[in-house]
Amino acid sequence: MTATSPSPPEEPSHDPDTAPVRVAILGASGYTGAELMRLLLRHPGVQITTLTGERQAGRPVAEVFPHLASFGLPDLVKMEQVDWANVDFVFCALPHGTTQDVIAALPKTIKVCDLSADFRLANVETYAKWYGHAHKAPDLQREAVYGLSELNRTGVQNARLVANPGCYPTSAQLPLIPLLLAGQVEAQEIIIDAKSGVSGAGRDAKQANLFGEVAEGIHPYGIASHRHAPEIEQGLSLAAGEPLLVAFTPHLMPMSRGILATTYVRLKGGATAADLRATLAETYAKEPFVKVLPEGIAPQTRHVRGSNLCLMNVFADRLPGRAIIVSAIDNLVKGASGQAIQNMNIMLGFDETAGLEVVPVYP
Amino acid sequence: MTATSPSPPEEPSHDPDTAPVRVAILGASGYTGAELMRLLLRHPGVQITTLTGERQAGRPVAEVFPHLASFGLPDLVKMEQVDWANVDFVFCALPHGTTQDVIAALPKTIKVCDLSADFRLANVETYAKWYGHAHKAPDLQREAVYGLSELNRTGVQNARLVANPGCYPTSAQLPLIPLLLAGQVEAQEIIIDAKSGVSGAGRDAKQANLFGEVAEGIHPYGIASHRHAPEIEQGLSLAAGEPLLVAFTPHLMPMSRGILATTYVRLKGGATAADLRATLAETYAKEPFVKVLPEGIAPQTRHVRGSNLCLMNVFADRLPGRAIIVSAIDNLVKGASGQAIQNMNIMLGFDETAGLEVVPVYP
Amino acid sequence: MTATSPSPPEEPSHDPDTAPVRVAILGASGYTGAELMRLLLRHPGVQITTLTGERQAGRPVAEVFPHLASFGLPDLVKMEQVDWANVDFVFCALPHGTTQDVIAALPKTIKVCDLSADFRLANVETYAKWYGHAHKAPDLQREAVYGLSELNRTGVQNARLVANPGCYPTSAQLPLIPLLLAGQVEAQEIIIDAKSGVSGAGRDAKQANLFGEVAEGIHPYGIASHRHAPEIEQGLSLAAGEPLLVAFTPHLMPMSRGILATTYVRLKGGATAADLRATLAETYAKEPFVKVLPEGIAPQTRHVRGSNLCLMNVFADRLPGRAIIVSAIDNLVKGASGQAIQNMNIMLGFDETAGLEVVPVYP
Amino acid sequence: MTATSPSPPEEPSHDPDTAPVRVAILGASGYTGAELMRLLLRHPGVQITTLTGERQAGRPVAEVFPHLASFGLPDLVKMEQVDWANVDFVFCALPHGTTQDVIAALPKTIKVCDLSADFRLANVETYAKWYGHAHKAPDLQREAVYGLSELNRTGVQNARLVANPGCYPTSAQLPLIPLLLAGQVEAQEIIIDAKSGVSGAGRDAKQANLFGEVAEGIHPYGIASHRHAPEIEQGLSLAAGEPLLVAFTPHLMPMSRGILATTYVRLKGGATAADLRATLAETYAKEPFVKVLPEGIAPQTRHVRGSNLCLMNVFADRLPGRAIIVSAIDNLVKGASGQAIQNMNIMLGFDETAGLEVVPVYP
Incomplete structure (x- = not known):
């Protein structure tokens, strides 16, 4: 992580008139998956085209998350069913430990924000000590950029793989x-x-x-x-x-x-x-x-x-x-899915607040 | 209430390129007031210019509702301090019973959505029986339209004063x-x-x-x-x-x-x-x-x-x-502030969903 | 169920100076099991001598229910480990459907209060219809008395097997x-x-x-x-x-x-x-x-x-x-474990309120 | 406070065959008052004879605390209505700052456990600094014993006035x-x-x-x-x-x-x-x-x-x-009313656990 890069980008490079970015959420049946959907549904520049869930594959979102029933989301599929040619950006919300193989197998042209802990620890020995097994993708680990958005903007901007920080x-x-x-x-x-x-x-x-x-x-x-x-x-x-x-x-x-x-x-x-x-x-x-x-x-x-x-x-x-x-x-927002979207915005040149202009709900 | 008017308006008459509608929220220190602010802050066609609160007058929103601190809202003022020339639309979120005098005193050019119970009962005798005193504005009561949006669109469309239904x-x-x-x-x-x-x-x-x-x-x-x-x-x-x-x-x-x-x-x-x-x-x-x-x-x-x-x-x-x-x-939304905004949208010719495209928050 | 038997028994037949009644709770690792323990711990005439839990066998209560750690309860055991000669009364808090075989296998000298639904429906055809399988102990079902304590005291008093009502x-x-x-x-x-x-x-x-x-x-x-x-x-x-x-x-x-x-x-x-x-x-x-x-x-x-x-x-x-x-x-009390103890009190001749003189906890 | 006095008293000096201790709770309409009632109702040696509540005077407990309706408690009265000749022990659960005058005016024969903060700070200057006014009963303050029961048993045993610790x-x-x-x-x-x-x-x-x-x-x-x-x-x-x-x-x-x-x-x-x-x-x-x-x-x-x-x-x-x-x-228990009863037990020679043998309620 570079020490600081505190200025928000002034000129987004993404052209809002172009086609929307096609987003896949891997592991969409958990709370962070749901929260990504909630926020991305109101993002002006993306379209959620793929949702995966191994155990929930074949089920509509309405069954897995009834609060998202009326928003036209695609059904959940197995990872093996995904046509990666139709995916521009991946949010990976899989359980810790299962992510390394999955991301290693993705086409290198796809940018990824990983919400698991798999790529957060730069030192693979520290990883092995705390997670009980050798890191399965040490090359990717070296490539991954830690996505504490406000304090590592430059790094995130140039990253293909961002490790989204823990809550x-x-x-x-x-x-x-x-x-x-x-x-x-x-x-x-x-x-x-x-x-x-x-x-x-x-x-x-x-x-x-x-x-x-x-x-x-x-x-x-x-x-x-x-x-x-x-x-x-x-x-x-x-x-x-x-x-x-x-x-x-x-x-x-x-x-x-x-x-x-x-x-x-x-x-x-x-x-x-x-x-x-x-x-x-x-x-x-x-x-x-x-x-x-x-x-x-x-x-x-x-x-x-x-x-x-x-x-x-x-x-x-x-x-x-x-x-x-x-x-x-x-x-679930700044501690997970919100910051993940903030990182995507930085990676893709969107306005950093796109999809995140959500006013707190109180009470 | 006319029996039904089920079709949403196809062509909004409000021109989004014109200046935003200047909105006042009377009685902004309660929960429905806060919820109006939360939703209106993301409404593309309005600007919240006036917030009143008799007991809270002089205080910034940040003190009354800290969750709204960072959104540039005006301070609360007393009703008597409001310059009605700068208000296009009023949401009245005052306590039941106090609203009749207030709305009666507003300039007739201002459209109003009242969230209190004061104008909901068309029959002033029923009102008197349930609220323990004679209605103070029976003429206004005759004018008021009951704003159950989906089932009374035509009525709401032509109303100057809408009585927003109870939750x-x-x-x-x-x-x-x-x-x-x-x-x-x-x-x-x-x-x-x-x-x-x-x-x-x-x-x-x-x-x-x-x-x-x-x-x-x-x-x-x-x-x-x-x-x-x-x-x-x-x-x-x-x-x-x-x-x-x-x-x-x-x-x-x-x-x-x-x-x-x-x-x-x-x-x-x-x-x-x-x-x-x-x-x-x-x-x-x-x-x-x-x-x-x-x-x-x-x-x-x-x-x-x-x-x-x-x-x-x-x-x-x-x-x-x-x-x-x-x-x-x-x-607080469909049962109060959300439906009130829906009614405003109908009254002013906005897209009926403007400001209301909020995805449910779960969990 | 007899229609009514409204008078509480005036003279308890249990001699409080005799040895305490030795109680077993079968299926003690659920909430009703815990609640039986909480209340029986303060019952003047019983001693909890046996707790069973098939999956939790071998574990101390302190691990299964830490709030009961300091009250000297026995460890959980498997049903097969129980020496029934040391048990005078059984509370059966097993899952619905698993109880019929268990109770059928108990020595007939032991009185039983069953908190499951297995013996509540007197008509075994109704049981079969709602629970999806034939009743496994129709003889016991005929013997079982429905334990709505206040309205069936006489029945409960003479019962060997009481079906404790649902909540x-x-x-x-x-x-x-x-x-x-x-x-x-x-x-x-x-x-x-x-x-x-x-x-x-x-x-x-x-x-x-x-x-x-x-x-x-x-x-x-x-x-x-x-x-x-x-x-x-x-x-x-x-x-x-x-x-x-x-x-x-x-x-x-x-x-x-x-x-x-x-x-x-x-x-x-x-x-x-x-x-x-x-x-x-x-x-x-x-x-x-x-x-x-x-x-x-x-x-x-x-x-x-x-x-x-x-x-x-x-x-x-x-x-x-x-x-x-x-x-x-x-x-969990009048709807389960409390009423079960009330039934035990009636069955054994204790004062009906023994162990149940618990003042509500508020807030 | 003496440094430690860790041994629970072995022989209670109170004779359980004598008449019950008549207890008054001053300020009974708050949560600590209710909790004192809940626990004292099951104390074998006391009887709650007096409940005061200045604003609630005249009302039955059933109205103030419906969960205590069925336990035969006396109605609330004003302090001035109390006949102190019929009171052996006082729990004072009045708001902070109001207690000093009240306790100073009590007959010196009555032992008192005060649940407010008024007598907790031995140094009256510290009191004045934190509470914004001079202590009104410095003599009583000198007499008061800090009732952290386990660590100050000897002090509590000999006290007439115990300052019950804060939660x-x-x-x-x-x-x-x-x-x-x-x-x-x-x-x-x-x-x-x-x-x-x-x-x-x-x-x-x-x-x-x-x-x-x-x-x-x-x-x-x-x-x-x-x-x-x-x-x-x-x-x-x-x-x-x-x-x-x-x-x-x-x-x-x-x-x-x-x-x-x-x-x-x-x-x-x-x-x-x-x-x-x-x-x-x-x-x-x-x-x-x-x-x-x-x-x-x-x-x-x-x-x-x-x-x-x-x-x-x-x-x-x-x-x-x-x-x-x-x-x-x-x-509300060890942090207030329970410890207060524990202190009363020590002061009066009851078994220290009397009235406090309450098993935790979970869930």
Whole structure:
């Protein structure tokens, strides 16, 4: 990832009068697949022509996602049934681990945004350690560009394969990378306490995600062992210019969408919480999706629901020399499908906000 | 209300190249106000120029509705501060009972869609009986057109003042009016069991609507005494050609948005459940927002969340000679602000779906 | 079922100074199993000595139900490992259809309360029709007593095998049976609109019961085809003295516990809603668990959460000659495990409220 | 607070054959009042004889808390109507700030457990700073004993006035005090990230606590400025033997009950996470309400719902030399009314678990 490339592209290179980009969504039967459909249906420059789902092949979208019944989407098919000659761009929303072979087998002329974790870790040894098997497409891994849109625009612009960031890593890195680049926070002592809605766990039937198991409660999981930790560390290490580890504790809570990250940092080089806020405000001043809230106002996940927004703010801590950073995203939008579309827009020269001008839904 | 006017207008008369329609939202600090803003922000032909809120006057939208902070909306003002010369269209989202004086005082050149209950009951005596005081603007009441969009297009098209239907009445009347017109259901025995999310109760601080009081439970309220009963009866009586009463039992349940109406009817004239389904399918065949689901599929409020859709279906009952009708809307959209915008679109000659092409948000 | 046996037993025959009754819960890894444990742990006369769970065998309760970790319960075992000589009473909480063989194989000296649907339908042909296979233990079926505790005490008292009523049937029959016996409602036109929390669907991993699929929405299911319909009809037919069908529409809504039944009836023989209320008030005057609320107060499921209570009330309808009955229970307590313990108490001569003196948990 | 007094009293001094203790609950119309009633109704040694509620005076409990309707509780009265000669023990559940005058005016023969914040801060200057006015009863403040039951039994035993700890402070101090006493964590760098259900905000009608405002979201509040911070600091400073500050960030989330505290600490003196776990396990080995979970198992608020339990555990952090402590309570029970009853039990010589043998309600 190049350090920063903060300016949104001024002149989209895609000609809106040309034929729409033909999009395939691989693994369309999960929540991120549905969310890609919801947003792409209102994208002025694309047409969803292919939806795959191995187990759901042959079924209409109306059965798999009744809320999308009335929008004229194609039926789901098996991957082997796809005629790739009719596909210009692929969103890959397959389960982690299954993606490497699939993308390796695609025609090289097709640009890809992969929403799985398969290409996020640049170091294939780190991948092997955290995912329990050797990476199956190390060449592709070298080619893949990490798609934290606002902070890696140039990289994404030139990429054929973008690894879309994880939901937690997006919420954590957007505020932390600029602060590490500015040298305002200690690199070796970052504590990220994150709270997520249940959709982040996917749509597969698991007892742990039943309504009765999730409602009216909260608990941490994957303490010190969640796979998003090395992804966060990768981005922060690069920004800090030194290898670092983070404390990262995700919590599951009774809401469908949203991630809130409360991050505890030690200030560095005499910086104050106000300085941190100023750095973020400056970094994101022209960004359509990343907003630093007025002083003293805490981000709420409710206020980004359904949108591609990331809200953030910085607060002085009672502990001297420390600050508290709060960031909020919709895990399915900025934390997955929204950012994926943002990356597609950058890759294809669309206006970066195309299809993403969704106002949050509240209440 | 004229009986039916089912065809959507083919040629919008509004010229999209002209200046945008300048819209005022009176009473913008409630949930329907926020929802008007959310949807109108993406309407291609209007601009929100005025927001009023007596108690919130002087505050920016960012404070009243933080989820709308980043969309450049004007600050809230008092009604007395509004320069009506700069307003082309008014959405009135004031509390019930306070609206009559306000609308009576508006310049007659301004078209109005009123989301309150003040002008819904054509009979001012019925109004007086249910609302406990004489109607303050009986002349306006005579002028007002009931805005059940799909079933009263011609009326709405020619109206200066539209009374936007209540949420429950919308969910109940959309399936029942065509069936009564078709003479397929008994008029005198209609039983409507409705379930609503909490946003229908508004945003005012009331103990009964606290999270702790609403979560993990359900209860009926206003049994045989809810003010939406006479509104439903008014529309159904007209369709049936005879005065009728309905059993109407609303329930409050722990969700923010959505109304599900489960309606129990006695079949008439040899009609079957399949006949009823066919009638509705035909009535709404070309409608963009009203969808009759495939046989056997039950509507769910989740599948319309955030959208202007109404889903419906008909099922044979175990009791011989009876059928069960199920309809689902988002109470804040098709049940309030969405239908209000649909009515504005009809009144002003916009494409009827303008600003309403919102895909449901799920999960 | 005998028509009524309304008086609670005055003199418990169980000697509290004797050794505790040794209880086995078969199928202890589901929600009704957990609820049996929660309540029996505070029962003064029993000891839980055996818990079975075929898939969970070998695991401690702490792993299967962490909320029960600190109460000294035995580990789960396979059914084949149970030494029946050490078991005095069995609660059978196995899945529907699997119970018949299991109970048939138990020593005849053990009394049984079965929480499944296997022995609820007295007519084995009705069973075969609704469950898709011939009943495997028709002799046992003839022996089984339907355990709607308040209305069948004598039967339960003398039973060796009690079929514990379903959750919906409990909520519907408790108000309707006395009214049919009193001849105050028309038998052939009963409409039951029921709303249930998700725990009624069990703890197995099913996509439809994921948090994301259930939250923020409501929908009906099994319209005119739910297996609880024949169970309700069986009880009501007996009370009415004539065969009858009911309209029964269950709805799934986002709460973990609770059933609300809103029942629409036609009045008979000049009865008024007040008469119905009086009948119910008289029927249940001395009952510890069934409460008729003051006039005009609607039952809420929140107000019975965690308790064995059934709240009910009757309201005049707007439709002349009709009334609306509302009843609320906790589906896991009065609708399952609580009533099962109540039946055990009756069968064994305990005080009927033993272990059930649980105050509702609110909020 | 004396440092520790870990052994539960072996021989209760209260004679269960004597007349029940007559209990008054002042301010009974809030959630903590209701919870006191729920639990005390099953306490073998007390009788609730007096309930006060200034605004609700004259109303029966059935109207204020319908879930408690059927338990024979007295009507609410005004404070001035109470005959203190008939009261042996007072629970004071009045709003913060109003309690000092009330308790000062009570007969000195009555023992009191105060659930407000009024007597929690031993230093009246700290009180004045955080609550904005001088303490009105500094003498009483000196007399008051901080009722963190497990860690201050001797103090509570001899107290006439117990200041019941706040909900957040209970969840944070129970794990941290033993660790500071053992010198195993750095005192000056404690970071507490806490998540609370909505009932902690009380039952007063506030827009911020409406269902629509709380559901489907999470946000922090009172960052670095919450009044529970000085209460936590008071207890931890005493245990550490040095003044300290804490980072304390509470979050509001969509559940009715429960607090989860995730606490980040730096290890001291070579201690490991396992050492911390061992310290807590030893400290609470014999406690009926405080449980250290098996290694690797994270506490969940769901697993304590409705009970007086506190679950806790310690995890190694990815950051070297650090550990993560997780603790869970029901804010209305161990965080308020349950601990208050526990304190009453200690003060009056009851068995400490009397009235508190409530098994958690799950799901």
